Amino acid sequence: MSRNTYYIAGDLPYYAIACDTCGASFTCYDDSCYQWNSLCATAEYAGWRLADDGRGPHLCPDCVASTSPRRLATT
Numbered sequence: 001m002s003r004n005t006y007y008i009a010g011d012l013p014y015y016a017i018a019c020d021t022c023g024a025s026f027t028c029y030d031d032s033c034y035q036w037n038s039l040c041a042t043a044e045y046a047g048w049r050l051a052d053d054g055r056g057p058h059l060c061p062d063c064v065a066s067t068s069p070r071r072l073a074t075t
Helices: 036-045
Strands: 003-008 012-018
Antiparallel strands (some): 003 012
8 A cells, every 4th residue: 555644743644645666755745735635636637646446556657657558447
């Protein structure tokens, strides 16, 4: 699973995504990091490929370039 949850002051959750292939990390330094769905939308806009169920696999843009189809099927 490549979804990481961290907690900052006041027990506020902070999310990050890691590529399941190479380990590259994606996070945002605005309010997107506090909501999983917002972070996923921002990551997809940046070229990441995320599984529909949120559990992975998640791929960074470099790893996406060597994979197809556009979205991974979950089984």
